[in-house]
Structures are given as structure tokens and as C-alpha cells.
Amino acid sequence: MKTEKFDAIVLSSLSEKEGFRTLTGMLKETPLPDDELLANLGLYLTSKNLSRLLFFYEIYKKIVHTHGIIVEFGVRWGQTLSVLSALRGIFEPFNRHRKIVGFDTFEGFKGMGKEDGEACRCRDGSFNVTPAYEDYLSSILTIQEALNPISHLKKYELVKGDAVETVPSYFKSHPETIISLAVFDFDIYKPTRAALESVKPHLCKGSILVFDELCDDVFPGETVALKETFGLNNLRIQRMPMTARISYVEVE
Ligand SMILES: C[S@@+](CC[C@H](N)C(=O)[O-])C[C@H]1O[C@@H](n2cnc3c(N)ncnc32)[C@H](O)[C@@H]1O
Structure with a gap:
């Protein structure tokens, strides 16, 4: 149930894990040349991994006509931030207001x-990363931006520290913020509650909240935090067919 190095949870079966291990080994020893590797990374995508990317593709299409920034609460290795940055490059490369901010x-x-x-x-x-990982991720996000127009304007921010402190303080120093999309993926109660409370004044009709662990008995804290801050009764909690765990709410 846990990964070997960083105490992360994986619910895959033994045979799935075996398949993933084989694919990982094949990726590490890829016969593909360097100058064709990135263009062919889909070769190693599994349906499970692809499903998450497709979910965010569908969510991104929903925010294109709304104003505001994207925030992710719980970044870890940063794949979601990087994918959101790539989607911004595809759908709205000139939208300098679509800042992407990650907290971890x-x-x-x-x-x-x-x-x-x-x-x-x-x-x-648990769910630790390697030392100074935020610098590595920052370099990746800088390259993502450099590969798209208006790269001289930095449109991402990584905020390091305990979200119980950093999230309220971020919004205090950015009173102009409107949230177009907020992704909640801290997994646990305390920082999730702090983030939910902080985003409230910055939401408007059409803002989208994505949750990774609602109704999840392994991580009950996320649902408890949502119940206590917004209540469940007024929320239409929706999902998409390609992913089991992720859900979203469109503010109405
Ligand atoms: C499941 S991971 C996030 C995965 C990421 N959203 C993705 O798509 O790959 C949960 C993250 O929440 C972060 N986290 C948990 N408690 C936190 C806290 N109090 N303040 C800031 N980050 C926290 C952890 O460090 C971890 O990286």
C-alpha cells in the first residue's frame, strides 16, 4: 500500500505494480534518442496516469472563459502544476492574469x-520529496513558460511552508485575487480547512474547486474540512467518468 521511499499511498494490485515496475525500468533504459524522448513520453503512459491528465484537460476547458488565477493546495512532485501550465500554453498563451500558484x-x-x-x-x-525539490520544480515551470509566448512575465509561484500559515498570509498580501480554479490535494484536514477558509472571499460564480479525496475513507479529513467550512448540502459535487477519486464543484 505504500511506496518504498516516500511513504506515499498506492492502491494498485500486485500485478499492476509489477507492470508499472517493468514500464519504469523500460523508461529508464529507453532506446529512444534524447531528441525524440519528450515527444514520445506517451509511450509509457498507462490508462490510470492518462486519466488524470484527461480530467485536468476537461477542467481547464471549463475555466477558459472565467477570470482569475489557478491555485493548487498540495503540489508534491508538481505534475499537476506542470500540466496546468502546459494547458495554459495551449488554450490561452497570452492570458497573463492566469497565474498558477502552488502551496506545499x-x-x-x-x-x-x-x-x-x-x-x-x-x-x-509522509509524502515527502527530495531535498530542495522546489528549486527543481521551479526550473521545470520556468522552461514550461519559456516554451510559450510572453515568457518574460513569470506566471507561476511556489509557496513553501505549512499551509496553515502560508495560505492565509498569501491571500492577505494579494487582496486582488479572484480564483478561477482551486485544486485541493493536501489529503489531510488541518491545511485543507485553512485553505478552504482562505479561498472563500476570493471565489465567484463559475469558480471551480477540485478535490482529490472527497468521500475517501483513507483520507477522511478532506471531507470533514469541506463539511465544516462550506457544508455539503448546498454543493453539487460532480465527477467525470475517467477518474474514480477526483471530484469538482462549480460555484453556482
Ligand atoms: C498527495 S500530495 C499532492 C499531489 C499533487 N497534487 C499531484 O497532483 O501530484 C499531498 C501534498 O500535500 C502536502 N501537504 C500536506 N500537509 C501540508 C501542510 N500542512 N502544508 C503544506 N503542504 C502540505 C504534502 O507535502 C504533499 O506534497
């Missing part, structure tokens, strides 16, 4: 509490 400790979970239950068998520090 870059040191794993912080603030596990009783609302998070026991099922995930996590602790503070």
Missing part, C-alpha cells in the same frame, strides 16, 4: 490530526 511544505504532510483517522497510516513527513 515540500517536506511532506504537516498537521496530521484525529480528523485524519488511522486508515492511511501516515504521519507528519
Whole structure:
């Protein structure tokens, strides 16, 4: 159920894991030449991994006609941020207002509490990344921007630290913020609750909230945080057919 190095949860079966291991080995020893590798990365995509990308493609299409920034709460290795940046490059390369802001400790979970239950068998520090990973990710996001127009304007920001402090402080120093898309993926209660409370004044009709763990018994804290801040009764919690776990709410 856990990855070997960083205490992350994987629900794959043994045979799936075996398949993933084989594909990973094949990627590491790829016969593809360097100058064709990136263009052919889909060769190694599984349906599960592709499904998440397709979800964000569909979500991005929904925000193209709304004004505001994108925030991700819980970045980890940053694939979602990078994909969102690529989608911005495809759909609205000149929208300098579509800032993408990611919050993470870059040191794993912080603030596990009783609302998070026991099922995930996590602790503070689970889902860690490698040292100074935020610098590596920042370089990738800079290249993503450089490959698209108006790259002289930096349109991403990584905010490192405990979200219980960094998120309220970010919005305090950016009172102009309108949120077009917020992705909640801290997994656990305390930072999720802090983020939900902070985004409230910055939402408008059409803003989209994406959740990675609603109704998930392994990580109950995310649902508890949403119940306590917005309540469930007024929300239309929707999903898409290609992914089981991710859901979204369109503010009405
Ligand atoms: C499941 S991962 C996020 C995955 C990412 N959204 C993606 O698409 O690949 C959860 C992240 O939440 C972060 N996190 C948990 N508690 C936090 C806190 N109190 N403050 C900031 N980040 C936190 C962890 O460091 C971890 O990187």
C-alpha cells in the first residue's frame, strides 16, 4: 500500500505494480534518442496516469472563459502544476492574469490530526520529496513558460511552508485575487480547512474547486474540512467518468 521511499499511498494490485515496475525500468533504459524522448513520453503512459491528465484537460476547458488565477493546495512532485501550465500554453498563451500558484511544505504532510483517522497510516513527513525539490520544480515551470509566448512575465509561484500559515498570509498580501480554479490535494484536514477558509472571499460564480479525496475513507479529513467550512448540502459535487477519486464543484 505504500511506496518504498516516500511513504506515499498506492492502491494498485500486485500485478499492476509489477507492470508499472517493468514500464519504469523500460523508461529508464529507453532506446529512444534524447531528441525524440519528450515527444514520445506517451509511450509509457498507462490508462490510470492518462486519466488524470484527461480530467485536468476537461477542467481547464471549463475555466477558459472565467477570470482569475489557478491555485493548487498540495503540489508534491508538481505534475499537476506542470500540466496546468502546459494547458495554459495551449488554450490561452497570452492570458497573463492566469497565474498558477502552488502551496506545499515540500517536506511532506504537516498537521496530521484525529480528523485524519488511522486508515492511511501516515504521519507528519509522509509524502515527502527530495531535498530542495522546489528549486527543481521551479526550473521545470520556468522552461514550461519559456516554451510559450510572453515568457518574460513569470506566471507561476511556489509557496513553501505549512499551509496553515502560508495560505492565509498569501491571500492577505494579494487582496486582488479572484480564483478561477482551486485544486485541493493536501489529503489531510488541518491545511485543507485553512485553505478552504482562505479561498472563500476570493471565489465567484463559475469558480471551480477540485478535490482529490472527497468521500475517501483513507483520507477522511478532506471531507470533514469541506463539511465544516462550506457544508455539503448546498454543493453539487460532480465527477467525470475517467477518474474514480477526483471530484469538482462549480460555484453556482
Ligand atoms: C498527495 S500530495 C499532492 C499531489 C499533487 N497534487 C499531484 O497532483 O501530484 C499531498 C501534498 O500535500 C502536502 N501537504 C500536506 N500537509 C501540508 C501542510 N500542512 N502544508 C503544506 N503542504 C502540505 C504534502 O507535502 C504533499 O506534497
